Amino acid sequence: MVNQQVHIGEPKATLSMHPKKFALWLFIVSIVMLFAALTSAFIVKQADGNWLSFKLPGIFLLNTIVIAMSSLTMHLAYSAAKKDLLQRVKWMLLITVSLGILFLIGQYISWSELINENVYFVSNYASGSFIYIFTGLHGLHLISGLIFLLITFISSLRLKIHAKNLLQIEMCMTYWHFLGGLWVYLYVFLLFNL
Amino acid sequence: MASTVVDEHIDHAVEDHAHEHHDNFITKYIFSTDHKTIAKQYLISGIFWALIGGFLSLVFRLQLGFPNAQLEWLRPLMGKWITTTGKLDPEFYLALVTMHGTIMVFFVLTAGLSGTFSNFLIPLQIGARDMASGFMNMLSYWFFFVSSVVMFISLFIETGPASGGWVIYPPLSALPQAMSGSGLGMTMWLIAMALFIVSTLLGGINYITTIINLRTIGMSFLKLPLTIWSFFLTAIIGLLSFPVLFGAALLLIFDRSFGTSFYLSDIYIGGEALPNMGGSPILFQHLFWFLGHPEVYIVLLPALGITSEIIATNSRKPIFGYKAMIISMLGITVLSFVVWAHHMFVSGMNPFLGSIFMLLTLIIAVPSAVKVFNYLTTLWKGNIIFTPAMLFSIGLVSFFISGGLTGLFVGNSAIDIQLHDTYFIVAHFHLVMGSAAFFGMMAGVYHWFPKMFGRMMDSKLGYIHFWISFVGIYMVFFPMHYIGIAGFPRRYYSFTNFDAFSTFVDLNAFVSIAAIITFAAQLIFLFNFFYSIFKGKKAPLNPWHSNTLEWTTPRLPGHGNWPGELPTVHRWPYDYSKPGAKEDFIPQTVPLSETPESNLQHEAKIVAELKSKVKS
Numbered sequence: 001m002v003n004q005q006v007h008i009g010e011p012k013a014t015l016s017m018h019p020k021k022f023a024l025w026l027f028i029v030s031i032v033m034l035f036a037a038l039t040s041a042f043i044v045k046q047a048d049g050n051w052l053s054f055k056l057p058g059i060f061l062l063n064t065i066v067i068a069m070s071s072l073t074m075h076l077a078y079s080a081a082k083k084d085l086l087q088r089v090k091w092m093l094l095i096t097v098s099l100g101i102l103f104l105i106g107q108y109i110s111w112s113e114l115i116n117e118n119v120y121f122v123s124n125y126a127s128g129s130f131i132y133i134f135t136g137l138h139g140l141h142l143i144s145g146l147i148f149l150l151i152t153f154i155s156s157l158r159l160k161i162h163a164k165n166l167l168q169i170e171m172c173m174t175y176w177h178f179l180g181g182l183w184v185y186l187y188v189f190l191l192f193n194l
Numbered sequence: 195m196a197s198t199v200v201d202e203h204i205d206h207a208v209e210d211h212a213h214e215h216h217d218n219f220i221t222k223y224i225f226s227t228d229h230k231t232i233a234k235q236y237l238i239s240g241i242f243w244a245l246i247g248g249f250l251s252l253v254f255r256l257q258l259g260f261p262n263a264q265l266e267w268l269r270p271l272m273g274k275w276i277t278t279t280g281k282l283d284p285e286f287y288l289a290l291v292t293m294h295g296t297i298m299v300f301f302v303l304t305a306g307l308s309g310t311f312s313n314f315l316i317p318l319q320i321g322a323r324d325m326a327s328g329f330m331n332m333l334s335y336w337f338f339f340v341s342s343v344v345m346f347i348s349l350f351i352e353t354g355p356a357s358g359g360w361v362i363y364p365p366l367s368a369l370p371q372a373m374s375g376s377g378l379g380m381t382m383w384l385i386a387m388a389l390f391i392v393s394t395l396l397g398g399i400n401y402i403t404t405i406i407n408l409r410t411i412g413m414s415f416l417k418l419p420l421t422i423w424s425f426f427l428t429a430i431i432g433l434l435s436f437p438v439l440f441g442a443a444l445l446l447i448f449d450r451s452f453g454t455s456f457y458l459s460d461i462y463i464g465g466e467a468l469p470n471m472g473g474s475p476i477l478f479q480h481l482f483w484f485l486g487h488p489e490v491y492i493v494l495l496p497a498l499g500i501t502s503e504i505i506a507t508n509s510r511k512p513i514f515g516y517k518a519m520i521i522s523m524l525g526i527t528v529l530s531f532v533v534w535a536h537h538m539f540v541s542g543m544n545p546f547l548g549s550i551f552m553l554l555t556l557i558i559a560v561p562s563a564v565k566v567f568n569y570l571t572t573l574w575k576g577n578i579i580f581t582p583a584m585l586f587s588i589g590l591v592s593f594f595i596s597g598g599l600t601g602l603f604v605g606n607s608a609i610d611i612q613l614h615d616t617y618f619i620v621a622h623f624h625l626v627m628g629s630a631a632f633f634g635m636m637a638g639v640y641h642w643f644p645k646m647f648g649r650m651m652d653s654k655l656g657y658i659h660f661w662i663s664f665v666g667i668y669m670v671f672f673p674m675h676y677i678g679i680a681g682f683p684r685r686y687y688s689f690t691n692f693d694a695f696s697t698f699v700d701l702n703a704f705v706s707i708a709a710i711i712t713f714a715a716q717l718i719f720l721f722n723f724f725y726s727i728f729k730g731k732k733a734p735l736n737p738w739h740s741n742t743l744e745w746t747t748p749r750l751p752g753h754g755n756w757p758g759e760l761p762t763v764h765r766w767p768y769d770y771s772k773p774g775a776k777e778d779f780i781p782q783t784v785p786l787s788e789t790p791e792s793n794l795q796h797e798a799k800i801v802a803e804l805k806s807k808v809k810s
Contacts, residue, residue, distance in 0.1 A: 016407035019326035026399040030437045037441035037484065041477055045456070050472030122453040124471035129454045133445070 024171050028178050031141060035182060038133060039189055045126045046193065052125035056190055057113035063106040064187050070099035071180040074149075077156075078173045084163045086156070093153040096176070100146045103183075107135050127194065134186050138179075145179045148172050225336075227328030228753045232335050233314035234646060237639070239342060240306020241720070244632075246346075247297035248713050254290045257282045259706025261690045275354070284687045288357040289375050291685050293349065295360030296383070300390055301345070303493040303631045305338050308432075311496055311638050312401045312425040314646065318744035319419050321410025321761050323754045326403040330396050337393035341386045348382035356383035359685060361486065364457040364478050368449045371463055380450070384443055391436045391443075398429040398436075405429075410743070412763035417782065419742050419767040420513060423520050424499025427527045428492050434531070435488040442481035449473070476541055483534035490627050491530045495523060497634020498565060498594075501587040503767075504641050505569055507740045508584035509576025510778050512768035515568040522561035522568075529558045539610045548607040555605040562598055566591060577771070577778070581738065582656025586637035589664045590630045596668075597626025600675065615685075618678025621671045629667045636663075639723070644737045648750040649730030655722040659715055666712030673701050739779045741767045746783055 045051075077092030111132065114120075119128040152172040155161050161169050226232060253272075256263060266280040275286040313331065317324055325331045348355040357375025358367035362383065370377040405426045409418075418426075445456040449470075457478045458470035506513040513519060535543060535551040569591045578584070600622040603609050613619060636659075643651045677698050682689065689695040689702075736745040746761050761783045769780040775792035786793055787801045 016409070019403045019407045022407055023326060023330070023399050023403045026402055026433060027395075030395050030399070030433055033434050033437035034441050037438035037481060038445075041441065041445070041456075041481060044477050044480060045474060048474045048477070050459075124455050124469070126454070126456050126472060129448070129456065133448070137444075 018167065020167065021171055021174070024174060028175070031178075031182070034137070035134075035186070038130070038137070039186075042127075042130050042189075043193065045130070050125065052119070052123075052127050053194055054117055054119050054128070056131075056194065057110040057117075059106050059110045059113060060187055060190075063103050063110070064184060066099055066103045066106060067180045067183050070096045070103065071177050073099065074173050074176045078166075078169055081156075081161050081166060081169050082163055086159060086162060089156045089161055089169075090153070093149065093156055097146060097149050097153060100142065100149060100176075104139060104142060104146075107139055110135065131190065134190070138183055138186060141182070142179050145176055148175055225332060227324070227332045229313045229317050229325045229328070229331060230646070230751065230755075232331050233310050235335050236305060236309030236313060236338070237646075239339065240302050240310060240635075241723070243297050243301040243306065243342070244716075245720075246349075247294050247302055248716065250290045250294040250297070252710060252713055253282070254287055254294070255706040255709045257287060257687070258689075259703040261688050282687075285357060285374055286354055287687045288359075288373070288685065289354045289379070292357050292359050292362075292375070293355050296345070296356070298628065299360060299489065299493065300387070301342060303628070303635070304394065304432075304489070305390070307493065307496050307631060307635045307638075308401075308425065308428055309335070309338065309397060310635075311421070311500060311642075312397070312429065314642065315421055315744065316401055316404050316425055317408070318645070318747065318751075318755060319422050319742050320405060320408065320413050321743050321756075321763065322404060322408035323756075323760070325400050326408060327400055330400050334393045334396035334400065337389050337396065341389035341393060344382050344389065345386040348379050348386070351378055351382070353377045353379055355379040361479075361482055362446070363482075364446060364449065364475050365461055368446060368457055369461070369463065369468075370450070384447055384450075387443060388440065391440045394432050394436050398432040401425055401429040402433065410760045410763060416517070417763055417766045419499075420502035420516070420519055420523075421496075421499040423523060424495045424502070427523050428495045431488045431492050431495070431527055431530060435485040435492075438481060439485035442478060442485070445481075446478065476538070476543075479538050479541060480534070483537045484531070486537065487534040488530040490623075491526055493631045494627055494634075495526070497590060497631040497637075498523070500634050500638040500641070501569065501590050503742070504583050504587040504637050505572050505591075506768050506770060507641075507738050508579045508581055508587075509573050510579070510770045511572055511576040512770055513568065514571040514574075515564070516766065516768060518564055519568055522564045525561035526558060529554060529561070533558065536605055536607070536610075539607045540614045545607070552605060552607045556602065559598070559602060559605075562594070566595055566598070579738075581640065582651070582653050582660055583637045583641035583738075585657070585660040585664075586633045586640060589660065590633040590637065592664075593625045593630040593633060593667070597622055597624075597630065601626060612681075613678060615683055616678035617674040617682045617684055620684050621674035621678060624671050624674075625667075629671070633663075636660075636719070641738065642744075643723075643726065643730075644733030645744050645747070645751075647727045647730070648733055649726050650733050650737065651726040651730060652722050655718055659719045659722065662715035662718075663712055666708050666715060669708035670705050670712060673705050677701060736781075739777075741769060741779050741781045743782055746781065 073092050073096045077089050077096060080086075080088035080092060114128070114131065119125075119131065121129055121132040123129060149172060152161065152168055155168055222228075223231065226235075253268070256265065264280040265276050265282055268282075269276045272286075275283045277283055313325070316322070345355075353374040355375060356362065356367070356379045357373055358380065362380070366372050367376055367380050370380070405418075405422060445454075448454040449457050453470075455470040455473040457475050458468065458473040459475075461468045461470060502513055502519060533551060533555045535547065536555045539548050539551075573588070600618070604613050604619060604622055640651055640656055643649070680695070680698065682695060682698070689698070733749060735749060738745075743761050743763070747755050748757060763782045764785040765780065765782055767782050769775070769792075771778045772780060772789075772792045775789060780789060780792070786797050787804070790798070790801070793801065
């Protein structure tokens with residue numbers, strides 16, 4: 001009997017976190033690599049010459065504020081869920097979704113601002129094309145984030161998000177914060193490098 | 195401690211019950227979420243692609259070995275790609291070379307190798323019921339399948355498949371008017387690769403998550419078999435490098451179809467200037483090789499992991515330098531990301547930069563050599579059992595040495611000026627990466643076939659397959675070193691117009707004949723494989739007397755792998771021929787307290803400590 005207990009006591013359980021959360025982080029890593037590749041391509045291309053410098057659309061700053069606010073409301077939704085304030089979770093998620101959509105509209109407007117400045121996607125100056133690629137690809141990822149947010153919002157309507165069931169809203173928050181951070185990175189990158 | 199274990203037993207019992215659902219044919223064999231079925235799907239798809247990729251190489255070897263031969267007899271298969279004079283169409287020759295490379299590198303040695311063995315072995319060897327997400331895993335295979343379909347169809351379209359080389363350098367690949375293969379064929383290539391990248395990322399995320407989070411009780415990182423370590427690092431490399439290829443391909447797609455100028459500049463076609471200005475084709479090379487070089491290790495590392503496992507098992511000795519093996523693989527993983535520009539020494543890069551990349555490249559020789567020495571020292575004075583899997587593993591080590599040595603030449607930026615884009619390069623990477631990874635895959639199939647299908651493959655046919663392949667591959671690629679040093683460029687349709695190369699006509703014919711024989715030997719494997727699935731001898735539970743967890747499952751493990759509770763791990767996987775032990779292997783599930791006769795000093799101490807703890 002003593003012997004048998006030794007068998008049980010000897011090996012330790014392995015360190016682990018929730019697989020789905022972990023997979024989300026890995027997905028984020030792959031997105032980071034995609035944008036790292038594109039921004040380094042931007043720098044390599046810039047060193048190559050034939051470069052057009054232009055003013056960034058002014059609305060970018062506004063959009064940055066909007067996306068930062070949405071991160072804030074996302075966080076408020078999460079802390080409300082932790083405290084079981086279910087009504088507030090719904091509202092905060094809804095505001096986050098609206099701010100996300102507002103951001104996308106703002107990014108779209110930035111494209112027409114660019115066109116007014118004669119910066120086109122199809123041109124012989126890669127600097128212009130890159131801006132469209134950055135905003136466009138980021139926008140696509142943001143749409144995926146919005147879909148995730150909407151799914152989370154629907155779960156909150158069904159009262160499935162509360163202090164004892166935080167996985168979904170935690171993952172949603174991680175992804176949304178990442179998308180916001182990614183935009184801030186792109187914006188600061190362009191501010192310094194264009 | 196004991197009480198938590200009891201809780202888990204109950205959990206598992208509930209889980210087992212959940213697994214007892216009945217599958218119909220479609221959920222069991224087609225849209226399966228079981229990692230073992232998905233692994234088999236990958237394996238069969240990989241074999242299918244290997245046959246196509248191999249066949250394409252035979253066609254262009256015919257052209258190279260026998261430039262005057264009549265190829266009229268190929269017309270039923272190749273149609274208008276055989277010209278009216280009975281020759282191979284020169285543009286289609288380029289398509290053949292391109293597709294051979296693409297298929298072998300991505301569809302066979304990435305999807306076929308990692309897809310098969312990561313899927314099959316990760317849950318079985320770490321003691322998990324399945325992958326972290328079975329659904330994502332299934333999705334990964336079906337993305338690969340759709341990608342395969344697109345790539346396969348591109349072989350048959352009128353303008354031919356992509357023909358700009360597997361590296362698809364622009365401007366050749368970016369301009370449909372450059373060659374017929376850069377039209378629809380190239381578009382399909384890009385679509386297929388985009389799908390392929392999605393598939394690889396889905397798979398890789400799953401592998402990493404599973405290895406980190408779903409290890410069974412006791413399976414610490416330093417008790418993992420080296421196979422799992424290699425799959426783990428391979429998946430990390432893929433996760434970090436494939437998105438970069440995606441970025442490169444995305445910009446190429448915009449250049450091709452939307453008129454941007456990321457890669458295009460100052461191009462005249464037929465005397466007419468293109469509007470594109472200011473692009474940089476070198477930019478593409480940087481982005482491509484940032485994936486392209488790590489890709490080499492994505493192909494090779496799983497093969498090395500499989501080999502470590504098989505060599506240790508069949509030498510009946512612990513692997514020599516277990517931690518050194520892990521550190522070497524870590525070193526290779528890190529270094530693989532900082533050497534990409536050695537593919538671009540002659541692209542006009544700054545020679546100083548070249549010397550930095552040369553230094554980093556040559557440093558890779560260190561971990562690679564550590565691995566080779568560890569294989570050899572594991573074999574040294576072992577009770578070697580020459581199973582077919584073991585022979586293929588030893589063959590891998592041989593190829594890794596002979597191909598790796600030439601890496602010292604081509605990694606040198608000065609010598610590379612002479613050797614760049616010659617057959618020397620072809621010989622180098624076909625030995626060190628192509629053949630070595632292929633042998634690793636074959637070794638894996640022979641070794642784990644009993645676990646996959648519950649039956650044994652015929653070992654006599656395995657020996658014949660090995661010897662013809664081994665000798666054949668050396669006969670194919672060794673002469674290419676000489677041809678390359680003489681200055682033969684790769685991807686050339688014909689050499690008959692150059693007097694300097696006429697002395698090599700016989701050698702080229704020899705290579706082609708050897709290639710045909712080597713390919714024919716693979717048909718032996720094919721027969722053995724499919725025959726054994728249905729008619730092979732039934733396999734015992736642990737045919738190779740191996741220590742790892744997969745051999746503690748039933749002969750044909752069901753969904754969930756272990757019928758009862760999950761096994762618990764008490765020791766590392768390489769306790770072979772431990773002095774004092776009753777048998778020459780001690781499975782990972784045997785506790786130290788059951789083997790007092792063979793415990794080493796520190797192990798005996800652990801047991802004593804635990805016993806005193808229990809008593810108090």
